[in-house]
Amino acid sequence: MPCVNPNYSKLQAGYLFPEIARRTAAFLKENPGAEIIRMGIGDVVLPLPQAVCEAMKKAVEEMGTPEGFRGYGPEQGYGFLREAIAAEFALRGAEIDPSEIFVSDGSKCDTGNFQELFGADAKIAVTDPVYPVYVDTNVMAGRTGEANGVAYEGLVYLPTTAENGFAPELPKERVDVVYLCSPNNPTGAVMTRAQLKTWVDWAAENDATILFDAAYEAFIRDPEIPHSIFEIEGARKVAVEFRSFSKHAGFTGVRCGYVVVPKESPFHAMWNRRHCTKFNGVSYPVQRGAEAVFSPEGRRQCMANIDYYMENARLVRETLSGLGVKAHGGENGPYVWMETPGREPSWNFFDRLLREANVVGTPGAGFGACGEGYFRLSAFALRENVERALERVKRVL
Template identity: 55%
Template structure:
């Protein structure tokens, strides 16, 4: 009898986005004339940069010619891309990496979901709360979660609150943890972490032989100095941290799919008997056995991000979205609502006014001014009473949404 992985049965439905869709649909049916503006989903809307388009076309032509056709490539990615990643994303920040410490992949969702596979089941997982749900769900599926309590927390996971009360700075938990998911600039709160605070986590990991899984998918949105772009800017991090990067948000690759993981050779995991094992070797084995590389065409597209033109074009993309972020941030604040994020990230996290819960605010925003956002509670129990807006819409839609919000929305 084929037995299923019963951990899957513990997962509640993908409640958040399906519930949003259901409520929006119901509203549209009742109000077919409504002009709904979506500031909810973290998807980009601007086309791929010209440099990327040109490189994609060239790569397609290479695939048409027997002399330049590419079949299976190295699972870890082509050297031409690996070299550029190190040269542009790390060397300028004083971080040296070897080419076999980078693994090109098809997205940070896949990477952050898959990485836990190389770890044992009896690790204590720490997540910030609110959090990107994939870190949690992938560990539930693997069997590291325990059961879901009435408080919305999994009994075997350690939740690290990041709220207005603690300035969204994750504090070292009293309980000992082994694998720590951190994401900065943060999804969903849009907040960042200082080097001083991040160093506390690196030091904790070193002392406790823990590993930090650092999601830096929104790194390109950092505007302020002294905010770390990579965890490897922190001394000692190369011994304890894995970093996830993506082309989704800097270069608009959400539908084009390319990302990478940095796995320094110094990072060690341990056997039950305490023997250190290189995480790089384990991940390499996983990556080569369960994945077969990113399309050559797509890797050539990603390479173009690192040309002079490509760098200018992704800078312009980020500036475009960050102008939206500023507009949203200032518009929301002008109503006397507490607002966070939106300075070094495309996400604006607002505290719902008058103690309203996240879903009540969602309904009010939808019905009064036809704006769709994301209820904070969908990202974890400590997201209750918060709400996420994103800067990935068009300038025109964002302007109109903020006009409605500031002039028509009643709080």
């Protein structure tokens, strides 16, 4: 037997979304006529904004000419995009230098890869429920023991449930790294300025690092909620922020994201080294498309799409609430986090919803033990499908 990484065998079942796809495909094989409505994976459905398409096409055309061709770009991203992103932070009072921005092919990669910069014995905290990538990538890296049910030995889980208003408490034990996500996937909750400040102060006092996932910041409606952790004093020394064009601009199939690592962070130079050694930059046409997100037309088109999805979220939340279901989130983020009827086990509810309503959602248990009894419905769907799905869901509740 070759010398394999032993940690992979600790991983539980499939990664959540492939497992959902597997169950859905199996159902469709048995019921070929079934008309499935997907509100599970959180994938956007509206076309790519025209400003983005135009910019990408122009860039492809450039690449076909001797004058316009570009080979390897800077690993960290082109200046034109890093500057556009920095300007965006400045609009909200966060001073970020373009050199602190590392453009990538998406936040899944970034949130998955960043843990490489920590020691093998770093103590990791995650909220529970949590985006599985944070957990699984630390399991693969050997920072956990075996799984005990859905929890891994050695990880610190911070429950975020209806009981604590979806606001995780500070860890009671020594922790080196904490992953925070606001607006939250999957709960849809947002962190207030005061809550973020508490975390930043805690990190500064404990030599800890906050990995802040702001992939959904564009969906925030409440003007008091910070879009970036760098709006909080002291964050530059202790935090790193992940952002994505996926949901903001419909880039799930185009692939672009970025990490902000301030120069004050010990991880700035390390991430730069990692980026230059293991990554070779994002496709030039994609970077031009991302730049166009910040143009006046791009902004308008992206915001129209976000408004559309947030109206979906409102419909889901209010319809469910009207049916007596406890539905959280959906006000500053695109996910509604509902409590299952009678706190039914969430994979049960998944299977029942699939079979009886032909609607695909995401079982809360897939996000961690504290997600049990919850179910995530995504606002990323066509209006008509949301309305039809809600009609069907009514029958199952």
